[in-house]
Amino acid sequence: MKLIFTSDEFKVGNYSYNGFPILLHENMTTFREGLDFLLYHCIQRGRVASKNSWITYGRDFYDFFAFIDANNLDWRAVNTRGDGHIIAVYRDASLTKFNLAESTVNRRLRLIIKFYQYAAHQGWVSELPYSVETITVRQPKSFLAHTDRSGGNRSTADVLLKTRKTTIKVLSxxxxxxxxxxxxxxxxxxxxxxxxxxxxxxxxxxxxxxxxxxxxxxxxxxxxxxxxxxxxxxxxxxxxxxxxxxxxxxxxxxxxxxxxxxxxxxxxxxxxxxxxxxxxxxxxxxxxxxxxxxxxxxxxxxxxxxxxxxxxxxxxxxxxxxxxxxxxxxxxxxxxxxxxxxxxxxxxxxxxxxxxxxxxxxxxxxxxxxxxxxxxx
Missing domain, CATH: 1.10.443.10 (Intergrase catalytic core)
Structure with missing residues (x-):
């Protein structure tokens, strides 16, 4: 798998998108499903306008699929060799083998989860390679807190790591x-x-x-x-x-x-x-x-x-x-x-x-x- 970024010649609807991430197979053909998802996620939804975000999404996306290729795995498979969900295998390798920070791993997992949701909607996979569970989170203290009717309950993918409360560093x-x-x-x-x-x-x-x-x-x-x-x-x-x-x-x-x-x-x-x-x-x-x-x-x-x-x-x-x-x-x-x-x-x-x-x-x-x-x- 190879990651490239487009020039002005790459157009969607006759509009140029310079610096857009594209994944290529080893034979230099486009990873079509990946491109369709990134076009939807970064452009069609209209919520990701920053090219810096495109770069981050492209690199995170590439990291997962490069791992899949390197380990001879099929991203369409819900389980990997019967040992666990494919995303969970990638998560654990990121933590133990590559020593990535938990925040980095979770950021990449969230993008891959969105990809699989899109893939399921498109019919590329028959089911999702993770389960959804309900967790209770601490209610935010803000002037809009009274509008939250969730009771502190959130649905989340079980492959995500438990987030730790981090302290923002500030200079005195x-x-x-x-x-x-x-x-x-x-x-x-x-x-x-x-x-x-x-x-x-x-x-x-x-x-x-x-x-x-x-x-x-x-x-x-x-x-x-x-x-x-x-x-x-x-x-x-x-x-x-x-x-x-x-x-x-x-x-x-x-x-x-x-x-x-x-x-x-x-x-x-x-x-x-x-x-x-x-x-x-x-x-x-x-x-x-x-x-x-x-x-x-x-x-x-x-x-x-x-x-x-x-x-x-x-x-x-x-x-x-x-x-x-x-x-x-x-x-x-x-x-x-x-x-x-x-x-x-x-x-x-x-x-x-x-x-x-x-x-x-x-x-x-x-x-x-x-x-x-x-x-x-």
């Missing part, structure tokens, strides 16, 4: 100070500050357009700048625009970078790039590399530090600060959700009207602490 204010003090490169520090102040994802930081940075002297504000980020101009998860709030002090420093440092880097290359941050060779950072992770690890800090922790830190501190504010006219959860681009909380238009009218209230304690720290950096 003192750790943020240590992080910023440890970074000597001004360009890298700006990137980290942007992540801490807005909750942008790693790929969003690396592809953030220079056109989003404006001259604060021409457009003065008291608190923050509302910047609309678009998947048409940068890499985002999902296909919808969203707005982020960039603090005035950060926008001022980004503009100074645009004026003084970036032109020197840009002059190193004949090509002109749209990305704000350029590396020492004058090129944009690759979203597929671990450069950002590696640079954070080299700081030698006595706590875990990785790109996504910047996002967790922003969300947690912002939500905490907003919840402490009296007489808010909007829900803090929805504010943070919209800044991060999440879609898991159902909201109403009434709440959304307040999002861009909250002015200086979002210049919370967390942001003021960061600004204070930078005075001494």
């Amino acid at each position: 204010s003192s750790q943020v100070e240590m992080l910023l003090m440890a970074i000597k490169d001004s360009r890298f520090k700006l990137m980290i500050r942007l992540g801490l102040a807005t909750g942008l994802r790693k790929e969003e930081l690396l592809t953030f357009p220079k056109s989003y940075v404006i001259d604060p002297r021409r457009y003065p504000v008291n608190g923050f700048y509302i910047v609309t980020i678009s998947p048409k101009e940068m890499s985002t998860k999902g296909s919808h625009e969203r707005s982020i709030h960039v603090p005035k002090s950060l926008m001022e420093d980004l503009w100074q970078y645009i004026i003084h440092e970036r032109p020197i880097l840009s002059a190193l290359r004949e090509d002109q790039y749209n990305e704000l941050f350029l590396n020492e060779n004058g090129k944009p950072y690759s979203t597929k590399s671990n450069t950002l992770n590696a640079r954070l690890n080299k700081l030698g800090l006595p706590f875990d530090i990785f790109p996504h922790i910047l996002r967790h830190t922003y969300a947690t501190h912002t939500l905490y600060a907003l919840q402490r504010q009296p007489n808010l006219s909007f829900n803090p959860l929805m504010y943070v959700r919209d800044r991060l681009g999440h879609s898991s909380i159902t909201t109403t238009e009434r709440y959304l009207h307040f999002i861009d009218d909250i002015a200086d209230i979002v210049l919370n304690e967390y942001q003021r602490e960061i600004d204070t720290m930078l005075i001494a950096v």
Whole structure:
């Protein structure tokens, strides 16, 4: 089995889909059932617009079927040699032989379960290679909890691993100070500050357009700048625009970078790039590399530090600060959700009207602490 990603020549309904995953058999013919499923799951349903998600789905899908091929198994068989369900065999090998994390295994299993559900509907298999059981889960504590009529009962495939409660890692204010003090490169520090102040994802930081940075002297504000980020101009998860709030002090420093440092880097290359941050060779950072992770690890800090922790830190501190504010006219959860681009909380238009009218209230304690720290950096 081989995994490839399509070029612009791959079309569905006369529309090109560049970077779409396709599995090929050893004789280089298309794994047709797999392609049909991925087209349905990623395109037809209209819920997976991110190419980054396509890559993840393609690799997870390939991992299962490469395992099937390597062990001379038939994916249409409900049982494997009478020793157990085919998905269970793959699960156990992933854990014991390949030492994959439980979260990674469960993510892959969920995709394979969806494939078999689709395969059963299409008549490719006579039954599902797993059983469904009912489990009781802890009821969520949220403002929508009263709408849940399930009683905490959920139906789930028995091959899935029991999920363990994980703690989101967040930097404290003192750790943020240590992080910023440890970074000597001004360009890298700006990137980290942007992540801490807005909750942008790693790929969003690396592809953030220079056109989003404006001259604060021409457009003065008291608190923050509302910047609309678009998947048409940068890499985002999902296909919808969203707005982020960039603090005035950060926008001022980004503009100074645009004026003084970036032109020197840009002059190193004949090509002109749209990305704000350029590396020492004058090129944009690759979203597929671990450069950002590696640079954070080299700081030698006595706590875990990785790109996504910047996002967790922003969300947690912002939500905490907003919840402490009296007489808010909007829900803090929805504010943070919209800044991060999440879609898991159902909201109403009434709440959304307040999002861009909250002015200086979002210049919370967390942001003021960061600004204070930078005075001494």
